[in-house]
Amino acid sequence: MGRPKKHRHINCSIEGHYFKPQGIPLSELKEVELAADEIEAIRLKYVEGLEQIAGAERMGISQSTFQRILNSALTKVSTALVEGSAIKLNTK
Template identity: 50%
Template structure:
């Protein structure tokens, strides 16, 4: 039996949760689903430029777990870009923190499997 998944800490839920190729109708698009923690991994490593150890510390996970998350996220984004798919950000297993690393959502992990509020 596998261990229960540790909660991943993220800075916040994204304001924009859907990206699609321009000029392609929605009904003819395939989607790639990126979890909130996968987006956070991309933000920390590729946008903020942090080292993997720093990223893992911020998300309160091990370095090997961070590596698996970032590789999964990059593979999904590459698939969407190269193959003209939409990217939908939703779901995951995460807890939100603010800049002072103070928890913003009660105790326990926020299990998010449904849609986020889309602000397109």
Template identity: 45%
Template sequence: MPRPKKERNFEHKFSELIYRPAGIPLEGLHQVDLHRDELEALRLCDCVGLTQEEAGQQMGVSRGTIQRILTVARSKTATALSKGYALAFVGDEL
């Protein structure tokens, strides 16, 4: 049985958004889901410029957890951008 997911702290509330390539209807696109914690980790490390250690402290998780979250988030983002997929922000209480 896996360990329960640790509660994470989020500074910002995000609206439910879907980014897609211009001029292509959403119905015909593959969709990549970017979860709330992935978006927050990207924001803290890549936009705000915090280190993984600082981002982990702010979110209430370890640096290793932030590193794993960032790896997945960057992969999903790169896939969506390079293949022309829709990027949807999903999660609890965005």
């Protein structure tokens, strides 16, 4: 059994809950789900332009954990774009 997850500071609020290819009903698409911490890591790194150490400090986690979260998020987004899947934003 692994360690329990450390609390992560998330300051991101999202208006929409899905991004999907235009013209295809959501019910016909595969979904890729982004967790709230993955959305926050993307926001801190690419929207605010923070280095990984600064982003990790803002989230209250280690730099290596920040890197793992960021890699997971980018893999999911890349897969969704290439495969034409919907991206579900889990903000809870």
